[in-house]
Amino acid sequence: MTTARALPVLDHTAVDHAAAAAAFNDDEARVDWHDDALWFVREKRDRAIELVPEWEALRELASGIKEHTLSRLDEYLIAFEAAATANGATVHWARDAKEHNRIVHEILVRGKVKHLVKSKSMLTEECGLNAYLESRDIDVVDTDLGERIVQLRREHPSHIVMPAIHLKKEEIGDTFAEHLGTAPGLSDPIELTAAARVHLRERFLAAHAALTGVNFALAETGGIVVCTNEGNADLGMALAPIHIASMGIEKLIPGPRELAVFLRLLARSATGQRMTVYTSHVHRPAEGQELHIVLVDNGRSEQLGRADFWRSLKCIRCGACMNTCPVYRRSGGHSYGATIPGPIGSVLTPGIDLHKYAALPFASTLCGSCTAVCPVKIDLDAQLYRWRQLVVDAGEASATKRVVASLGASVLASPRLVSAGGALMRFAMRVLPAGLMRKLAGPWGHDRELPVPPSESFTAWYKARGRKGNDVA
Ligand code: SF4
Structure with a gap:
């Protein structure tokens, strides 16, 4: 277990985005390559969608499917629970982060689990699961390469798809030398990846449980779909006797027909790939394995009840709005002080804590580029503008x-x-x-x-x- 540096504490203190962005801007070279790297991904996305003539129709369809599902979320959730239970999974309901963490901990205690491997899950970041379990003597290893790097550095991800995009390869070399014992000065990405593979392989073999996120949950079949590029979720799920899948309740879609629409949009929007390397469908536990699905609310029902903001729950976490945002690209993900940074984070977080995140709706030029690229057509710039009005009305804008x-x-x-x-x-x-x-x-x-x-x-x-x-x- 790594305890070298304390993780930044998430509390009620107001985020000063401008000050954090100014600090990021002190390193001009870093700002420039951060900007270039994200713009490179944005351009890859543009090239990928040019090859799909029906792209706009797909966006329209995806937006409609999400709005339909969200408007009947209660029915779809009950249908999902029934189908998943019939498949042999155990479904748990968590009102908030605390309940989610308690449920996961209880499953691990019952299974006498001391080592947990985790694939990328922004929800568990949102719930602060790692710190919760580590303080209860359970070893948690993030197995997505970018997430493992930031975990070793005791940092939070700075991007929802590329968690370590703020780091140079030389810094990753230093981190690996400190924690994995690689040769000092190593900065070749192939060698660094090979070192991470050896390190993670041991952790996979030692794990007694695997926790994954969920990209989509299918109400009709009770199945879940996990999309990764590294196969780490699959290895964890295949090897460990207990699989826990944690998902926000907004991840639901009606069924497999609708899934096809989202799979065509997700990877192209995220990284310009036609499809993620692994798109894994889980319907039932393997023989001798337990499958637990934790459905988490944690403020989502409240957001669903907000007439101006419920559409933000359509988000499929592709990260495209971050890659295109001129403010995000030149201020870095950590400057938002939130689990989800960038335009979508600035729309989601004021609903969680208006005082703390009052600055974020202003961290935008309102150029509308985020709205233009969003695969599910969330009107991000309009929602940011609306939050600004509410921040001012609530007396939370600075003097x-x-x-x-x-x-x-x-x-x-x-x-x-x-x-x-x-x-x-x-x-x-x-x-x-x-x-x-x-x-x-x-x-x-x-x-x-x-x-x-x-x-x-x-x-x-x-x-x-x-x-x-x-x-x-
Ligand atoms: S708001 Fe849209 S563009 Fe941004 S992460 Fe969500 S789905 Fe992607």
Whole structure:
């Protein structure tokens, strides 16, 4: 068990996204390759979907299926439980993270499990399962390579699909040298992966239970589907005598016909692959094995009841909105201080704790790129905008934001003030040093080149053009 560094504690303290992003931006080279790496994935996604002429129809269909299922979630959940139970699985219901962790712990205690292998599951991150089990003397090993790297470093994933995307290969080499005993200075990805494989293989063989996430659960058949690229979920499920599958209740879809739609969308949106390398269907426990499925609410019912935000539950966790978001790409996943970062995280988290996550809806340019790529058509930018209004109404916006916004509103409501303000700014930009102007612009001016001030206002320019236009006509 690794205990070298303490994991960041998740508490009620307000997240200061701007400050955390500024800290990430101190390492300019890291910001640049982080940005480039994510944009590379975004471009791969674009190339992949160009080969699917019916892409927009698939998105529409997926959105409709999810909305249909969410609007009848109670019925589908009961149907799923009945079918899964008939298949031989044990279905558990968890109201919140605490109950989820308790249920998993009880299963492990009953099975005398001391070693658990886990494949990627953002839900267990959300529930803080690792820390909970480790404090009860159960060894938990994340077996997804990226997750294992951040686990060894006592960090949280910074991306839901690529958990260690914020790290350079040299840093991973240092982590492996410290924890796995590899040669210092190793940075070749093939050698690093080979070392991780040897290390993880031992853990798989020693495990008494495997916990996996769930990408889709099928109400009609009671089956679950797990998508991975590394086969780690499959190895864990195949070897361990106990398989626990933890899933949020929004993972439900009606059945296999609908599954086909989502499988075509998921990997293409996530990484530009046509399909994940492993798409594993689990319907019943193998002979001599126990299969437990834990259905977790943890605030989802409440989100489902919010007229402005229930559609966020359509999310299939592909990560495409993060890869395309200019703020995420240049501020890093950890700056959000949440299990799910990026645009979808900024929509989901204020509903969990408005005070803590009040800054996140503002961590967006509202350019709408997230909405444009989302395979299930979640109107992310509209929901972010709505959360901003609610944050302000609840008095959770910072004092600076409130003063500047109300000053801005008064100025923008008066054409004379806009015109006078513009003239003042043009004058100031001409006579004051650029460094001072950047300081006056606050954080906005920190990393920006100031534009050359125009010689006249837009109104003057427009009027002049209008006269010219009339002359030509
Ligand atoms: S909100 Fe849409 S784009 Fe973002 S992770 Fe979810 S499904 Fe993917």
